[in-house]
Amino acid sequence: MRTSLDFSSWSSVLSTVLGLLLVTCLMMGIRLLFMQTVQKHRERENRQINERLKSLIAAYKTLGGSFTGTLSVSPMHLRDLRQAEAETEEGSANINEGLAERRRRIRDAVEAALSDIILLGTEEQVALAAKAAQDMVEGRPIETSALVTSLRSFIREALDLEPIPGKVPIPAQGPARPAAGGGTGRRSTEGGASGSRRGSGAGAGGEGMGMGGGLGRGRHEDSL
Secondary structure (H helix, E strand, C coil), X not given: CCCCCCCCCHHHHHHHHHHHHHHXXXXXXXXXXXXXXXXXXXXXXHHHHHHHHHHHHHHHHHHCCECCCCCEECCCCHHHHHHHHHCCCXXXXXXXXXXXXXXXXXXXXXXXXXXXXXXXXXXXXXHHHHHHHHHHHCCCCEECHXXXXXXXXXXXXXXXXCCCCCCCCCCCCECCCCCCCHHHHHHHHHHHHHHHHHHHHHHHHHHHHHHHHHHHHHHHHHHC
């Protein structure tokens, strides 16, 4: 200790103080670099967790957004529905287009949700989602209640929420039903746009007639 700290002269005191300051600055720099590295690592982990939770919550809402109605997902495409309708006893090719479109939209949303779960879910969730996707590929209707229960438990645990008591009965959940009226909205929008175009054309024609009348009156007054 005596050899490292020398206070025998002003020069030795100055060199000792400078040495201590240099060592202190070096240690503080190393500490700040370490803290910054740890902070960046935590921020990256938090972003990953947030994105994962966001995707899984969206999948939960898609797969378990309904408690009533048909809680299974039909794997049939629109062409399969038309073929099945054509093979009925009546032999009619007319089907309920609204119901077919609704089933198609539900199936597409469920397929996207299963894909997200296979990518970001836990081992149990990936197994359930893979089984559901395989059943859909093979043409079998699927139930999503077990997968929804697993997602609900994982999301509540990740958000530090207490688990739902076992005495609370939760009915079986199925895929969310898409909102209807998309085509009507598009038609009304197109009708409004065409009406505004017709109104603009009529306004332009009225202005042209007004300008023509004004010029005619001006010429008449000049001739007088």
